Amino acid sequence: DSGVTQTPKHLITATGQRVTLRCSPRSGDLSVYWYQQSLDQGLQFLIHYYNGEERAKGNILERFSAQQFPDLHSELNLSSLELGDSALYFCASSEDRGYGYTFGSGTRLTVV
């Protein structure tokens, strides 16, 4: 157990639907990062939150949004889902300036 908790582990949904992925960071970590990993692909950075504030955006689609709550957990919202959104979505947390990311075990999203 890495200390970063992601739920759900698996999600199957239909095109056009909306889903919410949840991440609880490791205790004491203020930063949360979201990544997308398609089959046999690398890690695509989506967005970074630090202590409730958005710090950086990567290649995140307008259909996707995220937030970090006062208790530091984060949610990634994916809407108007397309087949191409099927992927593993990882959350990572870190205590400080990006050193020593700890990843969760991911949410596998399948859009049918």
Add this chain to the structure above:
Amino acid sequence: GENVEQHPSTLSVQEGDSAVIKCTYSDSASNYFPWYKQELGKGPQLIIDIRSNVGEKKDQRIAVTLNKTAKHFSLHITETQPEDSAVYFCAASMDSNYQLIWGAGTKLIIKP
């Protein structure tokens, strides 16, 4: 911005032999270089990292070397074992931001 290139994309070695994965970075301001191991179906896990004030770091069978002049760093795995089979990612970051810039990954295959 920073760019990290990783080679090779796939590496197959005989069990017991050594494996070397290389990464180059573009921004001389980068000063933190972690390596992550991702096993099938799991999130990436930090295995070793190095900061720019150090040229080499070892942890049992794993070592990382850094050449700041040439702007490249390498992961060395000695006496490879079947459990070393995984995808390995390198990354780089700098103090001015919280972001890790990732390499594309190397699939390491250990042949029995």
